[in-house]
Amino acid sequence: MSDILHIEALEFGRGTSLCQPVSLSVPGSGLIILSGRNGTGKSTLLKTIAGLIPALSGTITIKGTRLPSNAQASSFRTAFKTFNKLSHQLAYVNTDRVKEDYIKVQDLILFGRFPYLNQPHTEKDLQLLDEAVNLLGIAAIRNKYLNTISDGEWQKANIARALVQDTPVIVMDEPSAFLDYPSKVQLFKDLRTIADQKNKLIIVSTHDMDLANRHGTAFWQIENHQLSISETPFDLNS
Amino acid sequence: MQSRHLLILLFCLIALALTAIFLLPFPAGFGPWSSESDLTIVYQFRLPAVVTAICCGMALAVSGHILQQLFKNTLAGPYILGVSSGASLMVALVIISTSALPFISRSFSIPLAGFVGASAILFLILMVSARFGYGAIILLFGVIIGQLTGALQNLLSYLANPNDLKYFTLWSMGSFNSTIDMDLMVFGCTLAGGLIWAFSLMPSLSVMVLGDEVSQSLGVNTRLVAFQLLACTGLLTGIATAYCGPIAFIGMAIPNMVKILFKTANFKHLLLANALLGACMALISQMISSVDIASVNIPVNVSTAIIGGPFVIYILFRNRN
Structure with missing residues (x-):
């Protein structure tokens, strides 16, 4: 059970299963690229792994923490315990843009320290903030308000927020969706750097296969209700 | 950063105190209050009204702040x-x-x-x-x-x-x-x-x-x-x-004003500021309402509308820009 992510006979979906039962084990860090056509269930799979949607059947274990089953997840108390525990194991990034004119980029990033409940923030919080900001090259905008930054900068700030959460696993749902080409190139480079340097497991869903294939360490693809796993990129033309 | 917030909160507190002090002796003139009736007016009528206004303003502004955040709508409020x-x-x-x-x-x-x-x-x-x-x-x-x-x-x-x-x-x-x-x-x-x-x-x-x-x-x-x-x-x-x-209007106008003044992601500070400014607005409304205009007192809801209405309209168009 030393695997960072262990999935057994997992069926996922909202009500009806989207895919044949999935069983897999990921032993350690890396950058996993999840691909598949629209509507095949990439987002649903990621949300299920992140504990946001209960699994229909089967089990997911992240660093020894087992996610609750469908029946357990419906109670307030179990939900609370799970969110609380899981927030130390897994960070989740989506593309929803927040444009508030009273929240700064560094406030957003420090929201990532919420699971550790430090008020006011400790030395370690601020150190992690500095590290993340420098790693993603957004030190110049850390004092800007969220309504004044570009989509690319938002995405980076959002990833920095997941970094300071200091979890072994990060799940990202199409982080490259609204970026221009140079930003996409930079994003996948950064993700690989983070996975290697920080020893994290990053699972990313994307449609930018040419870029993702260059930097990924493992590849998942959902096709015909089947999740296939490969060490090498899937052939784009097949 | 933190000290700036404290400064603004302190400012709110002083404004609140000044408003309350100004309002208390309003009918009796500024002291020293000599006659029995002056004291009666202050303790029996003005003081309870001031305390009520402070409580009401706090409750409504804080409710408005919570609802606006929860529903992600700047025009939400207890109403x-x-x-x-x-x-x-x-x-x-x-x-x-x-x-x-x-x-x-x-x-x-x-x-x-x-x-x-x-x-x-x-x-x-x-x-x-x-x-x-x-x-x-x-x-x-x-x-x-x-x-x-x-x-x-x-x-x-x-x-x-x-x-x-x-x-x-x-x-x-x-x-x-x-x-x-x-x-x-x-x-x-x-x-x-x-x-x-x-x-x-x-x-x-x-x-x-x-x-x-x-x-x-x-x-x-x-x-x-x-x-x-x-x-x-x-x-x-x-x-x-x-x-x-x-x-009306206290719960809608004050949270917006606080966000413009404070610009912070620290919601505990926002809540305190809302409570204080809400109390200020209620006191100012009460002040307007206790002035005799052609021997008529304006109802509180009219005063809050006079203060809050134009500001809420400003917020509405500010967001559309």
Whole structure:
């Protein structure tokens, strides 16, 4: 059970299963690229792994923490315990843009320290903030308000927020969706750097296969209700 | 950064104190108060009104802040949820039935009716939100409930005799003058409880800016937090409406003003600032209302509209730019 992510006979979906039962084990860090056509269930799979949607059947274990089953997840108390525990194991990034004119980029990033409940923030919080900001090259905008930054900068700030959460696993749902080409190139480079340097497991869903294939360490693809796993990129033309 | 906030909070506190001091001796002139009657006016009438205004302003501004954040809508407020209109309907019912049953005391039954009406609507909203979540749908539900209770109120007004109609109309214009000793105790304690409850939920509410999914992944149980916030809002709005009538604009204008002034993601500071500025606005409204203009006192709801209305219009167009 030393695997960072262990999935057994997992069926996922909202009500009806989207895919044949999935069983897999990921032993350690890396950058996993999840691909598949629209509507095949990439987002649903990621949300299920992140504990946001209960699994229909089967089990997911992240660093020894087992996610609750469908029946357990419906109670307030179990939900609370799970969110609380899981927030130390897994960070989740989506593309929803927040444009508030009273929240700064560094406030957003420090929201990532919420699971550790430090008020006011400790030395370690601020150190992690500095590290993340420098790693993603957004030190110049850390004092800007969220309504004044570009989509690319938002995405980076959002990833920095997941970094300071200091979890072994990060799940990202199409982080490259609204970026221009140079930003996409930079994003996948950064993700690989983070996975290697920080020893994290990053699972990313994307449609930018040419870029993702260059930097990924493992590849998942959902096709015909089947999740296939490969060490090498899937052939784009097949 | 922190010291700037403290400075602004201190400024609010001073403004609050000045307003209160200015308001207290208003009818008697500035001291020294020599005559018995001056002291009576200050202690029996002005002081309770000032304390009531402070409590009411705090409750409504904090409720508005919570609702605007929860529903992610800068124009939300205690009015929108239909809580105030639920209270109004119950009060209208009580006024009509007490004129038929004269042995029931109005000074006791009207606050109670206001509280029961607000709680009933709140309970309904909690039931709906437990089933359908707390997005825009709850806001719309609140608006529709407001329309429904408004229609029933119209029916009651139509059936009421002229005396009752006038009484109810006056109540619905709001007043900080109708509380006595015991009311102040109940109001103050409920307010303190509600504010502490809200204060403890502020860190979670600040994270919920990021949406349900991300805040859940950060360890926030969004459903439970939203449920508690709605209950807390209902308590604060309910008690304020019960004692002061449905006061408009404080809950909508103040949270926006605070956000513009403070520009911070620290929601505990925002809550304190809301409480203080809300109290200031209520006191200023009370001040305007206690000035004789051609031997007429303007009702509180008219004063809050005069202060708050233009500001809310400014916010509306500011957001469209």
